[in-house]
Amino acid sequence: MSTHLRGAGGAPGTVLGRAVRYLPTPAAATAAISDPEADLRRFAGAQASAAAHLRELAEQWRGEGRASEAGIFDAQALLVEDMYLSDEVTRRVREQHEPLEPAIEATVAQMRAALEALDDPYLRERAADMDAIGRAILAALRGETNPLRDLPAGAIVVAPDLTPAETAGLQGSPVAGFATAYGGPTGHTAILARSLGLPAVVGLGAAALDIPDGTNLILDGDGALLIADPDMDERADYERRIVELAAEKERRKALRDQPGRLADGHPVALWANIGRPAEARNALEYGAEGIGLFRTEFLFLDRNAPPDEEEQFAAYRATLETMAGRTVVVRTLDIGGDKPVPYLDTPHEANPFLGVRGLRLCMRRPDLFAVQLRALLRAAIHGDLWIMLPMVATPDDLSWGRAQMRAAAESLAAEGTTHRADVKLGVMIETPAAAVTADLLAREAAFFSVGSNDLTQYTMAADRGSAELATRYPHDSPAVLRLIGQAAEGAKRAGIPIGVCGDLAGVPAAAPLLAALGIAELSMAPAAIPVVKERLRGITLAEAQAAARWALRVDTSR
Amino acid sequence: MTEATLTITHPVGLHARPAALFYQKTREFKSRITIQNLSRPTTNEAPVSTFHLLQIGVSQGHQVRIRAEGEDEQAAIAALTKLVEENFGET
Numbered sequence: 135m136s137t138h139l140r141g142a143g144g145a146p147g148t149v150l151g152r153a154v155r156y157l158p159t160p161a162a163a164t165a166a167i168s169d170p171e172a173d174l175r176r177f178a179g180a181q182a183s184a185a186a187h188l189r190e191l192a193e194q195w196r197g198e199g200r201a202s203e204a205g206i207f208d209a210q211a212l213l214v215e216d217m218y219l220s221d222e223v224t225r226r227v228r229e230q231h232e233p234l235e236p237a238i239e240a241t242v243a244q245m246r247a248a249l250e251a252l253d254d255p256y257l258r259e260r261a262a263d264m265d266a267i268g269r270a271i272l273a274a275l276r277g278e279t280n281p282l283r284d285l286p287a288g289a290i291v292v293a294p295d296l297t298p299a300e301t302a303g304l305q306g307s308p309v310a311g312f313a314t315a316y317g318g319p320t321g322h323t324a325i326l327a328r329s330l331g332l333p334a335v336v337g338l339g340a341a342a343l344d345i346p347d348g349t350n351l352i353l354d355g356d357g358a359l360l361i362a363d364p365d366m367d368e369r370a371d372y373e374r375r376i377v378e379l380a381a382e383k384e385r386r387k388a389l390r391d392q393p394g395r396l397a398d399g400h401p402v403a404l405w406a407n408i409g410r411p412a413e414a415r416n417a418l419e420y421g422a423e424g425i426g427l428f429r430t431e432f433l434f435l436d437r438n439a440p441p442d443e444e445e446q447f448a449a450y451r452a453t454l455e456t457m458a459g460r461t462v463v464v465r466t467l468d469i470g471g472d473k474p475v476p477y478l479d480t481p482h483e484a485n486p487f488l489g490v491r492g493l494r495l496c497m498r499r500p501d502l503f504a505v506q507l508r509a510l511l512r513a514a515i516h517g518d519l520w521i522m523l524p525m526v527a528t529p530d531d532l533s534w535g536r537a538q539m540r541a542a543a544e545s546l547a548a549e550g551t552t553h554r555a556d557v558k559l560g561v562m563i564e565t566p567a568a569a570v571t572a573d574l575l576a577r578e579a580a581f582f583s584v585g586s587n588d589l590t591q592y593t594m595a596a597d598r599g600s601a602e603l604a605t606r607y608p609h610d611s612p613a614v615l616r617l618i619g620q621a622a623e624g625a626k627r628a629g630i631p632i633g634v635c636g637d638l639a640g641v642p643a644a645a646p647l648l649a650a651l652g653i654a655e656l657s658m659a660p661a662a663i664p665v666v667k668e669r670l671r672g673i674t675l676a677e678a679q680a681a682a683r684w685a686l687r688v689d690t691s692r
Numbered sequence: 693m694t695e696a697t698l699t700i701t702h703p704v705g706l707h708a709r710p711a712a713l714f715y716q717k718t719r720e721f722k723s724r725i726t727i728q729n730l731s732r733p734t735t736n737e738a739p740v741s742t743f744h745l746l747q748i749g750v751s752q753g754h755q756v757r758i759r760a761e762g763e764d765e766q767a768a769i770a771a772l773t774k775l776v777e778e779n780f781g782e783t
Contacts, residue, residue: 217741436703438779
């Protein structure tokens with residue numbers, strides 16, 4: 135009789151395996167003969183060793199390009215050696231004559247409670263870290279190096295929870311996955327499991343801890359489901375599903391280097407949206423044929439002073455070099471009053487989304503814009519760089535941008551700095567104004583890219599952040615599609631390419647419609663590329679056009 | 693005893709990397725160094741430690757008062773002030 139347990143979240147992947155229970159040893163309650171000073175020396179040693187191990191893990195993960203996961207270990211290393219923790223354990227052992235291990239556990243619990251009481255989501259994460267820190271110190275004290283190391287292939291670790299260090303310890307292990315009773319979908323354990331590509335389910339509840347060692351398990355990480363003691367049919371079902379998923383993965387891998395196209399060969403390039411240079415490599419792994427949107431805000435946010443030309447140049451150049459000649463469309467600074475930036479002096483506006491944002495902000499700070507343009511023109515010699523202006527509503531907006539680019543080129547030429555002056559300059563179609571006057575814009579723009587998220591917001595007069603309105607006013611409504619169609623028509627007449635870089639591009643059902651409207655490139659999150667590619671290959675242009683006519687509610691009887 | 697009142701302007705406040713740098717800087721001196729978040733009156737003054745910095749939750753724009761007591765107290769306050777004013781090495 136199988137038992138189904140539902141978790142709070144997990145890491146994707148479906149596996150069959152056998153349970154291996156992992157319960158941390160409770161603290162040694164008493165020591166027969168205890169020497170407080172010797173204990174405190176052992177404690178100091180354990181702190182140092184635990185911190186060193188965590189810092190090693192941080193370095194290792196940073197070296198693999200996983201900086202934010204490395205940060206988890208860095209933060210924990212600091213807390214392991216925290217002065218308050220040391221002082222409190224010392225006080226308990228020396229003055230209250232407590233045995234060492236309970237003193238450590240009690241101190242850690244105290245610190246955890248203090249952070250939890252502060253009612254701040256960031257601090258709640260740190261509170262969860264405290265348990266991991268306690269475990270790290272106790273493990274070091276007992277000389278346990280990696281308790282999860284020698285596990286057999288096909289093992290599914292079942293535990294109350296796993297610390298980040300323990301999860302990291304599973305890397306390279308033959309285990310099939312893990313399941314925990316506690317922990318949430320956004321906790322460090324789940325994050326690290328996803329980063330490792332290890333199937334997992336977290337937050338199953340205390341019932342998970344009743345599962346005996348050796349029990350047959352099915353772990354469905356995507357569905358956050360654990361089936362204990364599956365019956366024959368369930369087993370057969372999942373085995374089949376696993377085979378199908380593996381075949382699909384193989385198919386996608388084979389497709390990766392195939393260019394995007396419809397069933398009858400009509401090309402639809404599949405590009406990627408990225409927010410940092412490091413993501414370009416990932417985009418290539420998913421088969422991206424170019425970068426349709428390189429968001430540059432990462433250079434400008436979370437700092438006190440703007441990035442200088444050299445820093446920007448390095449970032450743009452690195453991305454172009456990674457993409458090895460494939461087109462990279464860089465969007466110039468696109469920030470508004472909703473994201474306060476200390477050095478930009480953004481005013482308080484009642485409607486920041488209708489305010490001085492994007493290109494308008496650059497008009498207010500042409501000095502910053504000039505630095506970005508110079509960096510871009512310098513980087514442009516290293517690949518196929520296109521520059522895209524956000525929040526364009528009129529041909530005057532584009533003219534202004536074009537004049538700034540020309541001025542930047544002239545200043546570089548005057549200095550004798552190597553650069554490219556004739557970089558393709560295009561505009562985002564995200565305001566209804568731009569869509570309905572696309573024919574005017576097309577005279578001067580080298581290309582268009584539809585920002586469907588904002589276009590939908592402005593067209594439907596519905597806040598893009600409102601979940602309530604989103605269902606009623608979706609991105610693929612006839613109004614939005616017709617405007618995209620109008621922009622595509624303007625592009626076609628002028629002989630310039632048009633792409634879509636908003637969320638709509640990555641929706642498999644919408645991709646054929648956009649292709650039918652004349653969209654030449656779809657740019658999306660890298661992970662969405664394989665599915666969209668497969669969908670496009672299954673439909674001909676004629677079929678897509680028929681679907682588009684219906685979606686636009688065009689009356690074909692006339 | 694030497695003290696200073698500083699405003700933290702770094703976007704992440706006195707957390708993560710800035711907090712780590714701040715704490716490491718205090719370790720360079722022999723003086724006992726304490727910190728209080730004046731912008732959160734319910735928190736206490738206490739010696740600088742990773743945990744204490746978490747507890748006092750210094751966000752961007754908050755004012756803190758640092759105090760140092762010891763043979764190198766002036767150098768300590770000067771160094772910490774410089775670290776904060778130079779925005780933790782990011783310019």
